[in-house]
Amino acid sequence: MSDTTDLIRVDLGERSYDIEIGSGNSASLAGFIEARRPTEHVVVVTDSNVAGLHADALSDRLTDQGLEVLLLEIDAGEPSKCADMAFELWSRMLEEGVDRKSVVLAIGGGVVGDLAGFVAATFMRGLPFFQAPTTLLAQVDSSVGGKVGINLPGGKNMVGAFWQPAGVLVDVDLLATLPEREYRAGMAEVVKYGVILDAEFFAYLEANVEGINARLPEVLRHVVKRCCRLKADVVEADETETSGRRAVLNYGHTFGHALEAATGYTRLLHGEAVAIGMTCAARLSEAIGAAPCGFTQRQSALLETIGLPTTTPVDLDPEELLELMWRDKKVEGGQLRLVLARTFGDVGLFADTPSEAILTAIGPSTRAAQGL
Structure with missing residues (x-):
């Protein structure tokens, strides 16, 4: 590890792993993998956008360093995170002789990581899994924590598992x-x-x-x-969402996942849906008296300055969105539990919020556009 590389340890006992964050450190990807799970065979899962940009070159580098590589490419986009694509990857891996000594490596964004991780968790009852995230969303969030899965037509991430990676290598230069x-x-x-x-x-x-908008390297790092x-820290405290602590990571996501499902997972990027969902959550937090007046305005100002949407598309039916929210995984005992804010740095789970x-x-x- 070079002096310019930061190492974060996710302490989960026998499932502990490192997140290595650097600039240009993807050049040492083979060594990163072999130091943690010695192998001769790597199954690289990527998508049609990332293949030509990064995955082909990184796969060639792995081959040059003595590893056998099976490169599996999926169509870019949320629709690929589905049962049909998981079945296709399982089938290809079976045909190509993937065995228990192979490792799976996701090179891509959140869709690739979630799908590849789910396939790794289920093929031969579990293969070691590494992440080399290439999008900001994946680098800061989805590549860490072991949540893997696929979507159903009526709900996001409804089929999945907790399958911690063996390691995550973050190269901010890939951004x-x-x-x-x-x-x-x-x-x-x-x-x-x-x-x-x-x-x-x-x-x-x-x-x-x-600096954020200019993508300054020191700011990104x-x-x-x-x-x-x-x-x-959150994953260490509540790896499998049993205490409720990890649920705070879903702030804005119950609204956001409903927005994604209502638009067929094609109209809004996940982060865009989350930004709108966070705005909805903030408004609700203020409306029920949990958050102070002005909370929503401050949050929205930052989101909008970064260039993110904060308004629900006017052609969507609020009743349909609420129905989709009731299909969320955080519904328990007939209660829709929402992560709402008290102030900056402090959120909690709220149930029985009036519809x-x-x-x-x-x-x-x-609602006005819908005549409600």
Whole structure:
């Protein structure tokens, strides 16, 4: 590990692993893998966007360093995170002779990581799994914590497992090829961490918006490192969401997942849906008196300065969105539990929130457009 590389340890006993954060450190990917799970065979899962940008070159580098590589490419986009694609990957792996000594490596964003991790967790009852995230959203959030899975038509991430990676290698230089819209979508999860866990970090983001928008390397390194440490702390405290502590990571996501499902997982990027969902959650937090007046305005100001949406699309039916929210995994005992804010750095789970308040929080302009 070079002097310019940061190492974050996720302490989970026998499932512990490292997150290595650096610039240009993907060149040492083979060594990173072999130091943690010695192998001769790597199954690389990537998508049609990342293959030509990064995965082909990284796979060639693995081959040059003596590893046998099976490269599996899926179509880019959320629709690929489905049962049919998982079945296709399982079948290809069986045909190509993948065995218990093979490891799976996800090179891509959240869709690739979630799908590849799910396939790794289930093929031959579990193969070691590594992440080399190439999007900001994946680097700061989805590559860490071991949540893997696929979508059903009526609900996001409804089939899945907890399957911790053997290691996560984050190279912020890979973000240089990330389209602007994808980059800004990833920032939604960054803002989320400031809201839910770290008021000082939220203030840092407000003070460094210019550097964020300019993708300054030193700002990105700090942002990724802080988010990974915050998530690692939560995962260590509640790995499989049994105590309720990990649920705070879903701030804005119950609304956001409903928005994604209502638009067929194609219209909104995950981070865009989360940004809107966070705005809905903030409005609801203020409406029920949990958060102070002005909380929503401050949160929305940061999201909008970064270039993220904060308004629910007016053509969506609030009643349909609420129905989709009731299919969320956080529904327990007939109660819809929502992660709502008390102040910056402090959120909690709230149940029995009135449906009328939720519908209003989805957006007054939306409800007016629907004639409600």
